[in-house]
Amino acid sequence: MSRTFGMIKPDAVERGLTGKILARIEEAGFKIVGLKKMKLSLEDAQKFYAVHSARPFFGELTEFMSRSAIVAVVLEADNAFTKWRDLMGATNPAQADAGTIRKEFALSIGENSVHGSDSEENAAIEIAFFFNQFELV
Ligand code: CDP
Ligand code: MG
DSSP, rough: OOEEEEOOHHHHHHHTTTHHHHHHHHHHTOHHHHEEEEEEOOOHHHHHHHTTTTTTTTHHHHHHHHOOOEEEEEEEEEEEEEHHHHHHOOOSSGGTTTSSSSHOOOOSSSSEEEOSSSSSSHHHHHEEEEEEGGGOO
């Protein structure tokens, strides 16, 4: 078993999709070991997405991620990060496979409803950014 980090992004929380997306996660066989609704400041979003700071979409991305609430989750499964990336679908919903969360719910390449860590190493870093050990059960 391994763990990965995920977020339900502001576009999806705003549209009342939190419950539907959490249901999809559980139906896919993940155990939700951490769960937190919160509002990121612009500075939090800039820190979280620092790896993208030189990209042209950085300003838009960090403003979007800090405009309203997100739901942060820690997901446990066999090969958790790969399994969660597969369930999320491609970054651009136009290229996402049928049956993925982004295909079903994402509005655009920017407002694409969910985040997922892109490696086991980054999963550990991103989990520690949001959760302490007592919040993972
Ligand atoms: O989220 P994912 O790992 O699939 O994609 P990323 O390449 O790590 O980019 C992070 C986020 O930046 C995406 O999920 C989008 O919200 C946003 N983005 C964007 O607005 N425009 C792009 N051309 C690429 C990414
Ligand atoms: Mg990424």
